[in-house]
Amino acid sequence: MSDNPSPSKATKLLSRGTWREASYVADLLRTETVGGAILLIAAVAALVWANSPWRDAYATLRDTVVGPASLHLDLTLGTWAADGLLAVFFLVAGIELKREFVAGDLSDRRKAALPVAAAVCGVVLPAVLFVVTVLALTRGDSSADVGAMLRGWAIPTATDIAFALAVLAVIGTHLPSSLRSFLLTLAVVDDLIAITIIAVFYTETVKFLWLLAAVVPLAAWRLLLKRKLTNPLLLAIPALLAWMFVHNSGVHATVAGVLLGLLVPVQREAEDDPNRHSLAERLEHRIRPFSAGFAVPVFAFFAAGVTVVGGGFADAVTDPVAIGVVVGLVVGKAVGIFSGTWAVARFTRAELDEDLSWTDVFGLSVLAGVGFTVSLLVGELAFGGGSERDDHVKLAVLAGSLIAALLASGVLRLRNRHYREVYARETEDRDLDGIPDIYEQPR
Structure with a gap:
C-alpha cells in the first residue's frame, strides 16, 4: 500500500492525530487546567476586593505608577500587567503557533485549513453581531455616541486558551484528543488574529524609528537561539529591549511577544522524534508555567x-x-466557528472524521465563546482602563464567558458519556511500547 493518500480520498476533518501530538495536548491540558484555576481565583479575588469596603485600596494599588520616566516606562501596575506580563502570554502563543504549523499535525495544509477557516469565521461573525447589536439598540437615540461605542467591535473576537482548555479538561475527560487539538490550534490562531487587530486598529500613532530599532534585539534573539545559547539571563536582554522599543513605538507591546515567539527556531526532525525535545519545546516548557501561573493571573487580577x-x-x-x-x-x-467548519466540509473534498459527530463540533464552537484575557485587553484599549464603559465591558466578558461555558458543558457532557466506553476499550488495547494501537493504525 502506498504511503501517500490517494488524490481522490477525502480529507478527514478533526481526524485523530499522532500519538506524540495527543501526548503533547494531554500535557498541555494538565498545565492549562491549573493555570485556568489560578486565573479564575485571581479574577474572583479582584471582584471581591473591588466590591468590598476596601475597594479604594484596590484602585490605589492598580493605579500605582512605577518605572523610569526617562525611558517612558513610568506605568501603572495595571498597565505593566497588560503591556508587560501579557507579552509573555503572547510569546508562548507565538511559539505554539510556529510549532503547530511548521512541525505539528497541522503542517499539512489540508488539516490547517480547518482551524484557520473556523478561527477567521469565529472572529468575523462576533464582530459583525457586535456592530449590528449596538446599531439596533441605539437607533433613534440622538444622545448615543455610536462611533465611540463601535470602537469595541473586536472585544468578543478572542477565545481564552487557559479558561477554555480548563473547562474542556473538566467536562471532557473522554472526548477525542482531536477536539482538544482543534480547540488549542483554534485559540492560537485566534490570538494571532487578535494581536494583529490590536496592532492595526488600536494603534493611534506609530514611531517608525522605534520599530526599526526593535529589529536589532529581535535579530539578536534569533541568533542566540540559532546558536543554542539559551541562558535565561542572556535571552532576557534582547527580549526586554525588543519589548521596550515596540512599546515606545506606539504599537501595543504585546506584539513584541508574538514576534519573539515566531522567531524561535523549530526543527521538524526534533519535533517528530519522541525521544528528543526540540529547542522550541524546551523554551515553551520553561516559559509556560510563568505565563499560566503568574503573568496571566496577575493581569486578570488588575483587569477584572x-x-x-x-x-x-x-x-x-x-x-x-x-x-x-x-x-x-x-x-x-x-x-461563526461551526459554520466555518461546515463550509470547509461542504465546499472542499474534506469530510468529518467518522469517529466524530457535528454535535462535537457544535459543543466545541460554543466553548470557544469563553473569552477573557484578550477580550479584557481590547476593552481597555477601546475605552480606557478604569472608565465606566470599560467596567461594563468587563462584566459583559465575564457574563458571556460564563454563559458559553455552561452551554458548552451541557452539550459536551452528553458527548463525553458516549466516548467514555470507547476510550475505556482503547486504553486497554496497548502494545508493549505503551502506545495505544489506535494511534498505530494506518489512516
Missing part, C-alpha cells in the same frame, strides 16, 4: 476588578456595548 455595587450592574446590563459583547461571545463565536 470592576465595582458592581451601587448601580454598576444595572447600568451595565442596559449598555449596548455590554449587550453586544455578550451576543458576540455566546452567539457569534458558536455560529
Whole structure:
C-alpha cells in the first residue's frame, strides 16, 4: 500500500492525530487546567476586593505608577500587567503557533485549513453581531455616541486558551484528543488574529524609528537561539529591549511577544522524534508555567476588578456595548466557528472524521465563546482602563464567558458519556511500547 493518500480520498476533518501530538495536548491540558484555576481565583479575588469596603485600596494599588520616566516606562501596575506580563502570554502563543504549523499535525495544509477557516469565521461573525447589536439598540437615540461605542467591535473576537482548555479538561475527560487539538490550534490562531487587530486598529500613532530599532534585539534573539545559547539571563536582554522599543513605538507591546515567539527556531526532525525535545519545546516548557501561573493571573487580577455595587450592574446590563459583547461571545463565536467548519466540509473534498459527530463540533464552537484575557485587553484599549464603559465591558466578558461555558458543558457532557466506553476499550488495547494501537493504525 502506498504511503501517500490517494488524490481522490477525502480529507478527514478533526481526524485523530499522532500519538506524540495527543501526548503533547494531554500535557498541555494538565498545565492549562491549573493555570485556568489560578486565573479564575485571581479574577474572583479582584471582584471581591473591588466590591468590598476596601475597594479604594484596590484602585490605589492598580493605579500605582512605577518605572523610569526617562525611558517612558513610568506605568501603572495595571498597565505593566497588560503591556508587560501579557507579552509573555503572547510569546508562548507565538511559539505554539510556529510549532503547530511548521512541525505539528497541522503542517499539512489540508488539516490547517480547518482551524484557520473556523478561527477567521469565529472572529468575523462576533464582530459583525457586535456592530449590528449596538446599531439596533441605539437607533433613534440622538444622545448615543455610536462611533465611540463601535470602537469595541473586536472585544468578543478572542477565545481564552487557559479558561477554555480548563473547562474542556473538566467536562471532557473522554472526548477525542482531536477536539482538544482543534480547540488549542483554534485559540492560537485566534490570538494571532487578535494581536494583529490590536496592532492595526488600536494603534493611534506609530514611531517608525522605534520599530526599526526593535529589529536589532529581535535579530539578536534569533541568533542566540540559532546558536543554542539559551541562558535565561542572556535571552532576557534582547527580549526586554525588543519589548521596550515596540512599546515606545506606539504599537501595543504585546506584539513584541508574538514576534519573539515566531522567531524561535523549530526543527521538524526534533519535533517528530519522541525521544528528543526540540529547542522550541524546551523554551515553551520553561516559559509556560510563568505565563499560566503568574503573568496571566496577575493581569486578570488588575483587569477584572470592576465595582458592581451601587448601580454598576444595572447600568451595565442596559449598555449596548455590554449587550453586544455578550451576543458576540455566546452567539457569534458558536455560529461563526461551526459554520466555518461546515463550509470547509461542504465546499472542499474534506469530510468529518467518522469517529466524530457535528454535535462535537457544535459543543466545541460554543466553548470557544469563553473569552477573557484578550477580550479584557481590547476593552481597555477601546475605552480606557478604569472608565465606566470599560467596567461594563468587563462584566459583559465575564457574563458571556460564563454563559458559553455552561452551554458548552451541557452539550459536551452528553458527548463525553458516549466516548467514555470507547476510550475505556482503547486504553486497554496497548502494545508493549505503551502506545495505544489506535494511534498505530494506518489512516
